[in-house]
Amino acid sequence: MAGGTADDTDDAITAINVTPLVDITLVLLIIFMVTAKIIVKSESIPLDLPSASQGTDVQTVFSVALGADGQTQVDQRAVQNDDAILALATEAHNKDAQLRAVIKADSAVPHGRVIHVLDLLKQAHVAKIAFGVTPAPPLVPVKQPNK
Template identity: 45%
Template sequence: MASLAGGGAGRDGDDDLISGINITPLVDIVLVLLIIFMVTATYIVREAIEVDLPRAAHGGEATGTTLAVVLTRDGAIYLDGVRRTEEELAARSREAVAKDQGTRAIISADRASLHGAVVRVIDVVKGAGVSRFAINIEKEP
């Protein structure tokens, strides 16, 4: 009888080991997928509107509420990644200034875009009440 009790106790011990679930591999897989998503998301966003920025040796960083205005080489205007007309750009700029007086505009113009088109975009943004703006550049190495 002693041998039966010993055998039964061994089986009860095995049942206690299986009662827990190890989630460490699941967490590892989720973290790897999160990192892959974060890295690929930056490439997806940057390829949305292709602009060849001019280079400059000295450039600063802007912080605060900003309007991202992009002017492509064919003259198309994008505001925060959405194609807009000049009228829509002016209306959205006025809305942003109404919410925050310190609104800034960062204008990214393709180096092949016409100077007159860049000046026109600056004029539209300033006419909407944005008093602070910057020209986006690519820093020279």
């Protein structure tokens, strides 16, 4: 038995074997670590993150915000119209060839306007373009009735 020999059946058990407790704890730790990685990966979006050998490089982000009311902002400054983006993007790209652009459009903005801004950024030779989004709560799967 645990903690004793077969000869002393009348004596009390004075030692506890903790090996099964440690085994169960380690198995649970591994299960939690694996499931935590799966949960984190399933809710994240793939990103093209820059790599740097030194922490001194600062990344330039060219931000374009499109409002539902027709307003356009570039780097938090209002511009006359969407066509002014081309000149500003070209100027910013000439300063930094690794320029990254982020288009933040209201959900009510027409698709054609977003594509027009995307086309203007590509004309300015901005190769790395992303869309700003707000994370939505995870979708709950619909259960199918049993047949």
